[in-house]
Amino acid sequence: MSISTLPISQATHEATPGKWTVYGRAFAGLFVRDLYVLRREMFPFIIRVCMNPLLFLFVFTYIMPHMSGGAAMNPTAQMAASGGGNFSTVLLPGLMAVAIMFSGIAAVALPLSQEFGVTREIDDRVMCPLPVGAIALEKIVFSSLQSMIAAAVVFPLAYYVPSTPVAAHVSSWPFLLAVLVLASLVAGALGLTIGTAVNPKQIGLIFGVVVMPITFLGCVYYPWAALKGMPFIKYGVLVNPIVYMSEGLRAALTPGAHMPEPLILGMLCFFLALLTWLGMRGFLRRVVG
Amino acid sequence: MIVEVRGLRKVYSGKQEVTAVDGIDLSVKPGEIYGLLGPNGAGKTTTISICTTRVIPTAGTVRIAGVDAVANPAISRRAIGVVPQYNTLDRACTISENIYFHCLFFGFSRAEAKARTTQLLDQFHLGERTKAYPSQLSGGLAQRVQIARAIAHRPKVLFLDEPSAGLDPQSRIAMWEAVRALREEGITVVLTTHYMEEADELCDRVAIIDHGKILVEDTPAALKNSVGAQKVYELHLRDRESIPALAATLAGYNGVSKAEPTGDGVRVLAHGADGLLAEVLAAAGPYGLRDLNITEASLETVFIQLTGRDLRE
Numbered sequence: 292m293s294i295s296t297l298p299i300s301q302a303t304h305e306a307t308p309g310k311w312t313v314y315g316r317a318f319a320g321l322f323v324r325d326l327y328v329l330r331r332e333m334f335p336f337i338i339r340v341c342m343n344p345l346l347f348l349f350v351f352t353y354i355m356p357h358m359s360g361g362a363a364m365n366p367t368a369q370m371a372a373s374g375g376g377n378f379s380t381v382l383l384p385g386l387m388a389v390a391i392m393f394s395g396i397a398a399v400a401l402p403l404s405q406e407f408g409v410t411r412e413i414d415d416r417v418m419c420p421l422p423v424g425a426i427a428l429e430k431i432v433f434s435s436l437q438s439m440i441a442a443a444v445v446f447p448l449a450y451y452v453p454s455t456p457v458a459a460h461v462s463s464w465p466f467l468l469a470v471l472v473l474a475s476l477v478a479g480a481l482g483l484t485i486g487t488a489v490n491p492k493q494i495g496l497i498f499g500v501v502v503m504p505i506t507f508l509g510c511v512y513y514p515w516a517a518l519k520g521m522p523f524i525k526y527g528v529l530v531n532p533i534v535y536m537s538e539g540l541r542a543a544l545t546p547g548a549h550m551p552e553p554l555i556l557g558m559l560c561f562f563l564a565l566l567t568w569l570g571m572r573g574f575l576r577r578v579v580g
Numbered sequence: 581m582i583v584e585v586r587g588l589r590k591v592y593s594g595k596q597e598v599t600a601v602d603g604i605d606l607s608v609k610p611g612e613i614y615g616l617l618g619p620n621g622a623g624k625t626t627t628i629s630i631c632t633t634r635v636i637p638t639a640g641t642v643r644i645a646g647v648d649a650v651a652n653p654a655i656s657r658r659a660i661g662v663v664p665q666y667n668t669l670d671r672a673c674t675i676s677e678n679i680y681f682h683c684l685f686f687g688f689s690r691a692e693a694k695a696r697t698t699q700l701l702d703q704f705h706l707g708e709r710t711k712a713y714p715s716q717l718s719g720g721l722a723q724r725v726q727i728a729r730a731i732a733h734r735p736k737v738l739f740l741d742e743p744s745a746g747l748d749p750q751s752r753i754a755m756w757e758a759v760r761a762l763r764e765e766g767i768t769v770v771l772t773t774h775y776m777e778e779a780d781e782l783c784d785r786v787a788i789i790d791h792g793k794i795l796v797e798d799t800p801a802a803l804k805n806s807v808g809a810q811k812v813y814e815l816h817l818r819d820r821e822s823i824p825a826l827a828a829t830l831a832g833y834n835g836v837s838k839a840e841p842t843g844d845g846v847r848v849l850a851h852g853a854d855g856l857l858a859e860v861l862a863a864a865g866p867y868g869l870r871d872l873n874i875t876e877a878s879l880e881t882v883f884i885q886l887t888g889r890d891l892r893e
């Protein structure tokens with residue numbers, strides 16, 4: 292076994308780069324690796340991202356309106372009657388929020404619990420020359436990228452599938468962008484918190500115990516303003532971060548009533564800080580003895 | 581000293597407090613292969629995990645190549661390569677991608693990473709399986725990939741935790757060869773094992789560790805010399821009553837450095853005197869000698885002398 296020395300790499304590694312350069316390169320390396328793996332698994336990724344919004348739009352905004360005598364069963368007609376705009380318009384931001392949140396779970400929580408429970412691959416990732424917290428941060432950031440792709444995929448679907456056209460209009464691009472980025476980061480942080488807090492053996496349960504409730508009580512299928520007749524529910528759902536994702540996108544994309552914009556941004560920031568803190572703490576506890 | 585450990589302690593708190601490491605000092609010289617030999621639960625993995633920044637010690641200091649690994653974990657990882665007790669290869673990537681991305685994590689440019697990957701695949705004879713995924717590899721091959729990946733960033737010290745656990749004899753010998761080749765490259769190796777043959781064959785120096793403490797530390801030859809015997813006779817007797825009496829008799833023989841009672845007989849440590857075996861047999865005959873085992877004095881003997889227990893117990 293002979294060793295052929297490589298003069299180039301030898302030279303760069305003799306000169307010790309600064310701490311932040313080392314961290315930056317390691318972070319970039321992790322990101323590149325994740326991108327590479329995602330690109331290779333593009334097909335399952337696209338299926339995962341498309342299926343939920345596609346089926347939802349198809350059933351509720353295409354099949355239902357076409358049903359014979361369906362006015363009573365037709366949410367579109369009812370929504371329009373109650374002044375909330377048509378149902379497709381309500382669904383667009385809601386489904387984007389769900390896509391964002393699902394991606395956070397699928398990109399962080401599920402693989403992480405797998406790594407803690409079975410494969411222990413994470414043990415090698417933790418040996419990168421990067422503080423452990425930053426390794427968790429990379430997971431959040433990469434997951435947010437997937438969330439944004441997932442949200443973007445909803446858009447063309449919501450445009451072509453429904454039988455009644457969606458009334459979408461971007462009033463402020465910076466606001467839309469801020470909501471999109473914050474919501475995606477919140478989803479990643481939520482995934483990190485769930486992935487580190489839940490016992491790997493019980494990860495299957497979180498769909499029933501966490502994901503379903505926060506989706507259905509997340510103002511996804513109805514605007515928050517429409518809850519005005521039920522104050523208990525209206526204020527109860529405010530602890531749910533999904534509410535601010537869907538209301539934020541609703542405010543940015545569609546006309547009609549929605550929560551005040553500063554409140555939305557403020558609460559998204561609050562949840563981002565809270566969940567990142569919880570997730571990082573859980574991650575540290577899991578990987579450092 | 582490339583690895584300097586001082587007063588290391590680790591107490592796992594929980595329902596039941598476990599002192600996994602109880603005051604360990606280690607000094608590893610650059611370029612040597614250093615072995616931590618001890619039975620299950622001795623604290624080997626915990627010691628290595630602390631050295632590789634995976635576990636925070638309760639007390640004590642670790643310096644790797646002069647850097648305080650407890651205070652600066654992220655930076656000191658640049659000098660450390662690790663192969664843990666279980667397979668941590670990235671299941672989503674092929675063998676060559678595993679090495680390539682590892683290089684990127686450690687700040688190599690893409691071109692450098694590519695060149696280094698090619699070179700390592702060649703060095704570890706992995707050329708034919710570069711496109712295979714970790715789940716398709718045999719244990720021995722996966723181990724080799726893990727070692728190749730661990731040294732990809734040219735660490736100064738490589739930590740191997742139980743490198744031969746679960747390997748067949750052939751893969752074990754291949755692994756030993758790979759580790760010796762690393763020494764030629766100037767990489768210091770610290771490994772743990774509970775196979776005394778492995779510690780004996782492979783290591784320049786060995787620390788015997790039990791219950792979180794280092795009992796002795798020296799070269800394998802010096803450790804074996806310390807028992808003052810070349811041969812060990814294990815006598816198994818039918819008549820257990822008179823074991824102490826026989827032990828006392830045998831201890832007086834010329835050429836016997838020690839004779840001690842065991843559960844069902846006497847263990848005689850002998851330094852070669854002609855005809856001693858015949859004398860021992862003659863003495864043991866009346867007590868119903870069932871069986872006799874003769875072995876060379878080994879690190880196992882050293883461990884038994886120190887703890888009164890077998891390494892495997």
Ligand SMILES: Nc1ncnc2c1ncn2[C@@H]1O[C@H](COP(=O)(O)OP(=O)(O)OP(=O)(O)O)[C@@H](O)[C@H]1O
Pocket residue numbers: 580592594598599600618619620621622623624625626627774
């Ligand atoms: N995370 C942990 N929490 C609590 N106790 C632990 C933990 N890890 C190890 N221990 C305990 O610490 C002691 C030393 O364990 P360690 O894994 O270091 O031993 P070892 O020498 O590597 O053994 P083996 O040969 O089985 O790998 C054991 O008693 C073990 O039960």
Ligand SMILES: [Mg+2]
Pocket residue numbers: 624625626665741742
């Ligand atoms: Mg161990």
